[in-house]
Amino acid sequence: xxxxxxxxxxxxxxxxxxxxxxxSYMVQTALAHRAAEVxxxxxxxxxxxxxxxxxxxxxxxxxxxHDKILLRAxxxxxxxxxxxxxxxxxxxxxxxxxxxxxxxMRICNAAGVQIAAxxxxxxxxxxxxxxxASRPPVRIVIPHKFKAADGSYDIEHDVYISRLDxxxxxxxxxxxxxxxxxxxxxxxxxxxxxxxxxxGGGIIIARGDDILCDGTLDxxxxxxxxxxxxxxxxTSYNKVVINETPYFGVSLKYKEYNIxxxxxxxxxxxxxxxxxxxxxxxxxxxxxxxxxAISALVEYKVIKGIQGICASLNxxxxxxxxxxxxxxxxxxxxQLSTGINSTVxxxxxxxxxxxxxxxxELKLAAAIQASALPRPDSLKPRQNEVELYATMTAARxxxxxxxxxxxxxxxxxxxxxxxxxxxxxxAALFMMSAKTWIKSLAKSRLEPAAVFTEANRMLCFDNxxxxxxxxxxxxxxxxxxxxxxxxxxxxxxxxxxANGNYEFLRLxxxxxxxxxxxxxxxxxxxxxxxxxxxxxxxxxVTEQINSGEEEFGSERLLTSLERFGKDIPEELAGxxxxxxxxxxxxxxxxxxITMLILDYRPERLTLSAEVEELPKLQNYLEQVCAxxxxxxDIENHLQIIAEEVFINIVNYAYEDKEGGVxxxxxxxxxxxxxxxxxxxxxxPYDPQMVSAPDLSEDSGDRQPxxxxxxxxxxxxxxMDYQRKDDRNILVLTKTTGGTKL
Amino acid sequence: xxxxxxNENGKLILQLDGRxxxxxxxxxxxxxxxxxKGINELxxxxxxxxxxxxxxxxxxxxxxxxxxxxxxxKIININDSVREILTITKLIKLLDVE
Numbered sequence: 092x093x094x095x096x097x098x099x100x101x102x103x104x105x106x107x108x109x110x111x112x113x114x115s116y117m118v119q120t121a122l123a124h125r126a127a128e129v130x131x132x133x134x135x136x137x138x139x140x141x142x143x144x145x146x147x148x149x150x151x152x153x154x155x156x157h158d159k160i161l162l163r164a165x166x167x168x169x170x171x172x173x174x175x176x177x178x179x180x181x182x183x184x185x186x187x188x189x190x191x192x193x194x195x196m197r198i199c200n201a202a203g204v205q206i207a208a209x210x211x212x213x214x215x216x217x218x219x220x221x222x223x224a225s226r227p228p229v230r231i232v233i234p235h236k237f238k239a240a241d242g243s244y245d246i247e248h249d250v251y252i253s254r255l256d257x258x259x260x261x262x263x264x265x266x267x268x269x270x271x272x273x274x275x276x277x278x279x280x281x282x283x284x285x286x287x288x289x290x291g292g293g294i295i296i297a298r299g300d301d302i303l304c305d306g307t308l309d310x311x312x313x314x315x316x317x318x319x320x321x322x323x324x325x326t327s328y329n330k331v332v333i334n335e336t337p338y339f340g341v342s343l344k345y346k347e348y349n350i351x352x353x354x355x356x357x358x359x360x361x362x363x364x365x366x367x368x369x370x371x372x373x374x375x376x377x378x379x380x381x382x383x384a385i386s387a388l389v390e391y392k393v394i395k396g397i398q399g400i401c402a403s404l405n406x407x408x409x410x411x412x413x414x415x416x417x418x419x420x421x422x423x424x425x426q427l428s429t430g431i432n433s434t435v436x437x438x439x440x441x442x443x444x445x446x447x448x449x450x451x452e453l454k455l456a457a458a459i460q461a462s463a464l465p466r467p468d469s470l471k472p473r474q475n476e477v478e479l480y481a482t483m484t485a486a487r488x489x490x491x492x493x494x495x496x497x498x499x500x501x502x503x504x505x506x507x508x509x510x511x512x513x514x515x516x517x518a519a520l521f522m523m524s525a526k527t528w529i530k531s532l533a534k535s536r537l538e539p540a541a542v543f544t545e546a547n548r549m550l551c552f553d554n555x556x557x558x559x560x561x562x563x564x565x566x567x568x569x570x571x572x573x574x575x576x577x578x579x580x581x582x583x584x585x586x587x588x589a590n591g592n593y594e595f596l597r598l599x600x601x602x603x604x605x606x607x608x609x610x611x612x613x614x615x616x617x618x619x620x621x622x623x624x625x626x627x628x629x630x631x632v633t634e635q636i637n638s639g640e641e642e643f644g645s646e647r648l649l650t651s652l653e654r655f656g657k658d659i660p661e662e663l664a665g666x667x668x669x670x671x672x673x674x675x676x677x678x679x680x681x682x683x684i685t686m687l688i689l690d691y692r693p694e695r696l697t698l699s700a701e702v703e704e705l706p707k708l709q710n711y712l713e714q715v716c717a718x719x720x721x722x723x724d725i726e727n728h729l730q731i732i733a734e735e736v737f738i739n740i741v742n743y744a745y746e747d748k749e750g751g752v753x754x755x756x757x758x759x760x761x762x763x764x765x766x767x768x769x770x771x772x773x774x775p776y777d778p779q780m781v782s783a784p785d786l787s788e789d790s791g792d793r794q795p796x797x798x799x800x801x802x803x804x805x806x807x808x809x810m811d812y813q814r815k816d817d818r819n820i821l822v823l824t825k826t827t828g829g830t831k832l
Numbered sequence: 833x834x835x836x837x838x839n840e841n842g843k844l845i846l847q848l849d850g851r852x853x854x855x856x857x858x859x860x861x862x863x864x865x866x867x868x869k870g871i872n873e874l875x876x877x878x879x880x881x882x883x884x885x886x887x888x889x890x891x892x893x894x895x896x897x898x899x900x901x902x903x904x905x906k907i908i909n910i911n912d913s914v915r916e917i918l919t920i921t922k923l924i925k926l927l928d929v930e
Contacts, residue, residue: 702858709851730883731885734885738885798890798921799886
């Protein structure tokens with residue numbers, strides 16, 4: 092946030108710097124051009140003024156020289172007037188020439204032809220015809236130029252005056268040094284040669300398109316237009332390239348000349364560049380200060396506030412709906428804080444409302460699920476033949492585990508432990524479906540394998556969610572201890588034989604339910620004996636993880652079972668659960684925890700059909716009566732009933748052969764009803780069919796026997812006989828609420 | 833069942849202790865077969881008899897029949913349970929219970 096802001100601020104400041112620098116550059120460049128133009132123009136004007144002065148000076152000198160030459164010619168004329176013989180005196184003429192400082196001295200006749208000259212060997216020269224034709228007295232001075240030996244032009248004056256001594260002309264050539272110096276000063280080209288502008292600049296003097304003079308610039312081979320310079324129409328040039336060097340140019344009209352002053356751009360910009368360098372450094376410092384000042388101000392005024400708001404928002408998004416935004420550094424932040432606080436408050440309300448609704452629904456679902464799990468006391472009235480305890484602790488309100496147990500008939504108990512692949516309400520619904528199918532199919536007395544084959548087909552049907560369930564299912568025949576069971580992909584249960592150790596019951600595993608509709612399931616059988624115990628569980632037990640990511644595992648389960656294995660089922664389940672919680676520590680419960688413990692403890696007594704076995708029967712009844720807290724009267728009756736039935740079987744059932752008798756005692760305290768079930772494989776015999784003995788006879792005729800069946804009938808509340816599978820099954824029920832009679 | 837015999841000049845008192853069940857009946861039958869000779873008064877002391885089954889009743893009826901030719905037989909000190917059985921079977925008068 093802060094970095095992003097600084098980045099943008101930096102970009103803006105950089106842009107401002109660039110704009111400012113560009114502006115400065117343009118202004119400084121324009122100023123430099125202007126200054127250069129003024130400078131060059133002033134220099135050019137000064138030069139022109141100097142030239143003007145030189146010309147004036149020259150003219151004045153020329154006038155003086157003019158008069159002076161005439162005067163000297165006059166002197167010679169007078170000299171000849173008075174010393175005419177001098178014409179013939181060459182030596183004298185030479186002396187006069189020196190005195191008069193004339194370079195040549197000629198004396199001509201009236202026709203202008205030279206008659207005498209000094210110096211002596213001077214080539215003859217005639218007076219021009221115009222002079223000859225002039226009306227006397229002639230006084231003419233004609234300046235003329237000539238090319239000197241050094242190539243420069245010099246001024247020489249030719250003076251013609253009329254002779255005083257004779258007709259003719261005195262013709263002097265006079266060369267004035269001072270005049271020539273003055274003349275030199277009037278020569279614009281010479282002037283240009285030495286004229287400089289700046290260190291590397293100079294001037295070009297042109298007439299028309301021809302460059303007359305190039306000073307130090309060496310451009311004589313070009314024409315003016317070839318350099319991009321125009322004749323007289325433009326007064327300044329921003330860029331003129333000569334010999335690859337760029338110049339700034341200013342042109343000025345002077346007489347018939349076009350004078351162009353040129354200054355190299357490098358010189359022109361030198362000062363500008365220095366100034367710009369200085370300005371850049373200054374700007375950099377200025378803009379840095381501005382950047383840091385704005386940055387600090389914004390951080391103080393805005394970023395701190397935004398960070399405060401962000402910190403509050405982070406707390407809120409991480410789940411703390413009671414966090415408040417409290418930034419008061421500006422009215423905007425106060426407004427923002429208030430807005431956030433009221434939004435979060437409304438959100439909190441909405442969430443807690445939704446949470447309450449969801450919680451209620453889950454509670455309802457959990458209650459439905461709990462009500463679907465049978466309570467252990469639903470095993471009555473045969474609780475003392477098999478003791479069963481089951482518990483399920485869901486990891487969430489509604490779990491995916493379940494257990495079930497129910498009677499198929501008087502002697503067959505079905506039980507199961509299952510784990511649905513998912514959790515929550517969908518899993519609970521699937522669980523209900525699985526539970527219902529298994530129960531209803533089992534109740535219709537199908538074999539476990541058939542129950543599962545059919546239940547699986549039903550569960551696969553319409554199972555769009557792809558859920559499945561693992562089940563361990565068993566049907567126990569209490570009369571024989573025969574257990575038919577099936578393991579559909581579930582954890583192997585543990586079996587503890589009476590006085591033995593817990594061992595995993597590893598059946599051939601079958602496929603999970605609800606995935607492949609055409610699977611055939613297979614059951615296995617084993618026989619439970621008195622005192623055997625089965626421990627069924629789900630993977631919520633073995634796969635519970637502790638803080639070290641370690642699983643509880645089968646070994647720990649086995650150890651815990653060995654430690655608490657002799658406890659009654661309910662206590663054992665509590666201990667195992669306690670061990671799990673201790674192991675789990677601070678880690679959460681990951682999965683539903685389900686345990687089902689079944690103790691097979693049939694109250695069945697098996698005897699040989701011999702009278703000597705009677706004490707065992709009596710002993711057995713003593714024990715069961717004591718265990719069920721039945722009174723002495725009831726016990727006495729039961730003892731009599733049992734003895735009569737037993738003796739009857741001993742005497743008649745097997746005739747002379749050996750045989751056995753099985754006795755089972757059941758007691759249901761709720762309806763205070765005790766039952767004795769006698770089973771033998773002897774000849775069919777229904778005691779109900781025996782007619783009552785005659786009790787009216789006196790002692791003499793009274794038959795000593797026949798009272799057994801009579802006593803039984805008298806002492807029981809009901810008697811039920813069945814002949815089943817070649818066995819006599821006699822069920823005698825005695826209510827214990829009150830003694831009969 | 834323990835059986836204690838007290839023989840006082842033709843009067844035999846049998847003190848019974850325990851359950852008068854089928855096994856006890858067999859034992860008593862054996863004993864009486866030897867001991868009843870010359871006895872003119874037979875007393876069954878039931879003070880310690882908890883319960884009686886039909887086998888016991890059968891022995892008592894048989895003995896009563898046997899004694900009818902040689903003397904009196906009576907049963908004393910019966911508890912409620914035994915009395916109940918004797919009442920149901922209508923033997924309480926026949927067996928001369930005190």
